[in-house]
Amino acid sequence: MKQLDTKLMHPADQIRVVISRIYRSGLTTTSGGNISIKDENGDIWITPGSVDKGSLTTKDIVCVKKDGSIIGPHKPSSEFPFHKAIYEIRPQMSAVIHAHPPALVSFSITEQIPDTNIIPQAKRVCGTIGYAPYEVPGSEALGQNIADEFEDNPEYKAVIMENHGVVLCGEDLMDAYQRFETLEFCARTLINAKILGEPTYLTDAQIEQHEKSLPTNFPHFMDVTYPSEERAIRDQIVKIVRRACDQGLMISSYGTVSVRWKDNDFLITPPGVPRWDIEPHNIVQIKNGMVEAGKIPSRSVALHQAIYQSNPKINSIILTQPPHLMGFCTSGAVMNVRTIPESWIFLKDIPTIKFGVQFDNNMQIVEKLKTTPAVLLANDSIVVTGDGLLQTFDRLEVAEFTAKSLIMAHAIGAVNPISDEEVEDLREAFHVE
Numbered sequence: 289m290k291q292l293d294t295k296l297m298h299p300a301d302q303i304r305v306v307i308s309r310i311y312r313s314g315l316t317t318t319s320g321g322n323i324s325i326k327d328e329n330g331d332i333w334i335t336p337g338s339v340d341k342g343s344l345t346t347k348d349i350v351c352v353k354k355d356g357s358i359i360g361p362h363k364p365s366s367e368f369p370f371h372k373a374i375y376e377i378r379p380q381m382s383a384v385i386h387a388h389p390p391a392l393v394s395f396s397i398t399e400q401i402p403d404t405n406i407i408p409q410a411k412r413v414c415g416t417i418g419y420a421p422y423e424v425p426g427s428e429a430l431g432q433n434i435a436d437e438f439e440d441n442p443e444y445k446a447v448i449m450e451n452h453g454v455v456l457c458g459e460d461l462m463d464a465y466q467r468f469e470t471l472e473f474c475a476r477t478l479i480n481a482k483i484l485g486e487p488t489y490l491t492d493a494q495i496e497q498h499e500k501s502l503p504t505n506f507p508h509f510m511d512v513t514y515p516s517e518e519r520a521i522r523d524q525i526v527k528i529v530r531r532a533c534d535q536g537l538m539i540s541s542y543g544t545v546s547v548r549w550k551d552n553d554f555l556i557t558p559p560g561v562p563r564w565d566i567e568p569h570n571i572v573q574i575k576n577g578m579v580e581a582g583k584i585p586s587r588s589v590a591l592h593q594a595i596y597q598s599n600p601k602i603n604s605i606i607l608t609q610p611p612h613l614m615g616f617c618t619s620g621a622v623m624n625v626r627t628i629p630e631s632w633i634f635l636k637d638i639p640t641i642k643f644g645v646q647f648d649n650n651m652q653i654v655e656k657l658k659t660t661p662a663v664l665l666a667n668d669s670i671v672v673t674g675d676g677l678l679q680t681f682d683r684l685e686v687a688e689f690t691a692k693s694l695i696m697a698h699a700i701g702a703v704n705p706i707s708d709e710e711v712e713d714l715r716e717a718f719h720v721e
Contacts, residue, residue: 310323638660
């Protein structure tokens with residue numbers, strides 16, 4: 289999929305791309321959810337009602353003109369009234385997303401709002417969240433309830449709809465989409481954490497300190513070259529990032545991939561580019577500890593560099609936030625990999641390191657990775673390493689599948705791990721160091 293450049297794409301094309309992405313991610317159904325964009329003329333482009341969300345084309349998108357006339361082969365979504373109401377209340381907003389993603393629906397039918405202090409970036413992306421009382425879907429009354437929430441609370445850009453779903457707005461469609469995806473991710477993480485125990489939340493002060501601790505001033509080098517093997521790594525990173533998004537292992541607002549190029553030089557993903565839409569030219573080259581001129585690397589670049597310098601057998605690194613692994617990261621529950629033989633062979637024991645260590649003392653992580661290929665960072669992410677990028681990605685998949693199995697097992701009975709003696713048998717049989 290090409291990068292979603294909202295400055296160049298027609299509103300109908302933007303809507304088609306994003307509704308398809310939402311549908312393929314399992315965050316809406318064939319008939320559920322709607323997206324709109326208000327263009328510079330005041331016209332509103334919106335998904336049609338009663339048309340399959342899994343096969344929408346650009347021609348299916350409806351335009352409701354400023355004068356109320358409709359252009360297109362279908363009727364606009366029945367939820368058009370509250371889209372229009374939001375634009376009237378928030379004239380600076382130009383995109384609205386409404387959908388019924390499973391985790392956020394769970395919160396809506398239990399009259400709760402997800403606490404986004406569960407991970408560092410979510411509060412910044414999602415903002416403060418409202419809750420609108422129930423009314424009949426598609427009714428003027430529902431539109432009024434939602435509009436009242438946005439009007440009474442100017443900071444809101446997301447509102448949970450009682451017994452219904454969620455509605456979010458943004459300055460452009462990608463802004464709204466990242467908010468939507470991140471909020472649903474928080475909800476899934478919280479549910480997984482609650483199955484395992486009780487979520488551990490970050491304080492506002494911890495989040496603020498986390499943001500301040502992130503490095504921003506990097507030395508740059510000008511003589512950048514792009515030999516064929518370097519360009520091949522860029523392509524490899526892009527393919528894995530998009531695959532991670534497709535597999536539900538990465539979301540738009542978070543995820544870092546790096547690959548060693550030669551010696552301790554490496555290539556790494558940047559911040560600020562939605563992970564679904566990353567392109568080879570976005571990737572940043574790190575050479576002799578300096579950054580490719582004119583680019584900004586991932587904010588975890590110092591950790592990646594320290595790992596490569598101290599662990600010559602590691603040639604690729606992935607930091608990301610898969611929802612089941614994050615259940616362990618945010619609950620304090622121990623992820624016992626000694627439950628599935630194949631998982632232990634791939635991952636060995638996975639330790640959890642307290643929040644903030646990656647910026648205060650990343651050598652603690654570096655040292656752990658000398659004896660295990662993956663570590664969990666509390667309330668932050670998993671760090672997975674490997675000899676090559678495909679091996680690293682495979683380990684990530686195995687880790688998330690294992691976490692999912694453990695959470696599901698927790699719901700039905702006590703987990704029965706394999707014994708220390710059986711682990712030693714695995715170590716000998718599969719030559720695990």
